[in-house]
Amino acid sequence: MTSKLFDISGKTIVISGSSRGLGKALAGCFGSLGAQIVISSHEVDELRETKQEFEALGYDVVAVPADVRREQDIQNLVGDTVAHFGKIDVMICNAGTDIIKPAETYEIDEWEHVLSINVRGYYLCAKAAAQRMLPQRRGSIVMTSSIASSLGVPGLTPYAVSKGGANQLVKTMAVEWADRNVRVNAVAPGYINNFMKGVHIDLDTPYQRRAMAHTPMGRRGELSEYFGPYVFLASDAASFVTGEILYVDGGYHAA
Template sequence: MRDIFSVSGQIVCISGASRGLGKGLARLFAERGAHVVIAAPDQGELAAAQAELAAAGLDVAALSADVADPASCAALVDRTIDKFGRIDTLICNAGIDKIKPAEAYENDEWDRILDVNLKGVYFCAKAAARAMLAAGKGSIIVTSSIAGRSGIPGLASYAASKGGIDQLVRTMAVEWAQRGVRVNAVAPGYINNFMDGVAAASESPYQQRAMARTPMGRRGEIAEFGGAYLYLASDTSSYTTGTVLYVDGGYSAA
């Protein structure tokens, strides 16, 4: 039977892939025959992730990149193309947060979160899109969040960045639809081991309140989110663009 979600032979570049969801996605795509490039700013974490995947028999390339730096994003795409000849799928997964009351953010804290989460998506997507538009095909997948749709106390800057991502995804999708490049987002709910900041605050009142709104009553495991990314990277989603796909245990429906 044909694998309708096949990504075998694809060139897939994943930012924020040294840990958590990004590393899980790298494993998933590599296991299914994709040629994977993992990217992150911390070279030590990146090397550790590459070694962990290699120990599982998965050969992935590792490139250091800071998504908040447009030159670094352009270099990431250029080096991916230099190595593999093209880029088929870009997964913009890099993201940070800081949990605190909305009135308490320092200006530099606010700016840093927007720089990584929102501007970083644009910088990477712009760099990849130039190559994809020239080729007449490509898929860009962005990790958004339920926070982009629902107000979650303690995550004002993160929520602002994710809401911006959703609109950016829709706009890029509309602009590039007739030129063969699809742009979509996956909006996860609460994930085990997603980001250190979220995990460390798992017992905070903010997190407890949010979990109480999740109908399934638990956090999702990393493996439970990968199917959405496979779908959006595969030819099965060839008529899907501008979508924000919620994988959240029912949170967005509650």
Template sequence: MADIFSVAGKVVCITGSSRGLGKAIARGFADRGAKVVISSWNLEELEATQREFQSQDLEVYAVEVDVSKRDRCQQLIDRTVEHYGAIDILICNAGIDIIKPAEQYEAEEWDKIIDINLRGYYFCAQFAAQQMLDRGAGSIIMTSSIAGAVGIPGLVPYAASKGGINQMVRTMAVEWAQKGVRVNAVAPGYIDNMMAGVEYDENNTYQQRVTRFTPMGRRGKVEEFLGAYIFLASDAASYITGEVLYVDGGYHAA
């Protein structure tokens, strides 16, 4: 009997995958026999991750990319297809955050967060979809956040970008539902690996919210988020599109 959760042999392109959650996702897919394209704007970190994976005999190809630039998004998808011959799964995961009161953001801070977290997701998905629609098959998964659905102080531009992702997922999903391309999102809660632009301080009021508002009382380990991405990428989710799957220790339910 075929394994409906299998991603073996699939070509998976993951943005923001040289560290943290993206790196854990990349390792998880590679461990399961997928052909993985990792990407990041940080070339030194990206090359180090590639060497690490290759030393463990994992199938991985690295592409430097700044997803805030449309032409670089196009290059990422083009190089994926040139190297592996196709793209089966795109995971938009690159992201940054700057935690500040709403009245204090500078225009360039707003623009940077939106350009990477939302605009970059759109263009990567657009170019990947063009390839997938021609073949009549594909899965696009975007990393959203609990901040896209509930109010969390200090996250105005980040929350706006994640709320935008949720609506982009739903809209793309209904446009492409009869053309073989599924579009979904995973919405993580608090992760034990901090993203770029965020510094951890256990005495900070923002950080103390984590255990207080998460029913499971802790941050999730990066490995605990992998299953959602594997599931949505696999044939096990063949009738699922336009969904936002919350992986948050109960935060969204509380």
């Protein structure tokens, strides 16, 4: 019995923002565990290459290009998933972006860019998935949050606001949909040894030294260290878990 608790084989799992980084790593993990995976990105060439990589590994994978800011793209993403696999079991709302700079220097278009992807995108993905999951009375939605969702981190104003918004999406949707067995949770990473496209990091700066000084484990998390939390929330092992923000941050949130 316990050996099947974390079994996700045969589950259909959609991951937004999965042509690179954490999303790609999660898709690879789910595929290696026997899940049917649907990867998605607005970067079409990169998405095609990722699909080819996964197919070479023998994973059951479909790739659907989508911009998470566009509702029709997300409706197509979920619709194509159901058309191909006949169902959707898990939606991982992961596509995100960031612009790091002092709070007083953001242009309004930079602010709107971050929030449109990180909040609007999450809502559209969760909404489209829930429209399929609620009638079948089962499903799991997992959002990628951040330690910045609940703690002050210099240089991350719109990003922090967007991740705080994601946390509130989790809690509100979880309460609304709990009676129909659709669970909504989030994983909140700390500092990962991986960087978003367009974010240039110098690890020897006061900002980065501060980050490591505030992480009790004293290092960045590796991508593989996030597999367990996402698999848990996607699996039946978390069947009574909803509305939770699971911090995976080397102790940063506790310090």
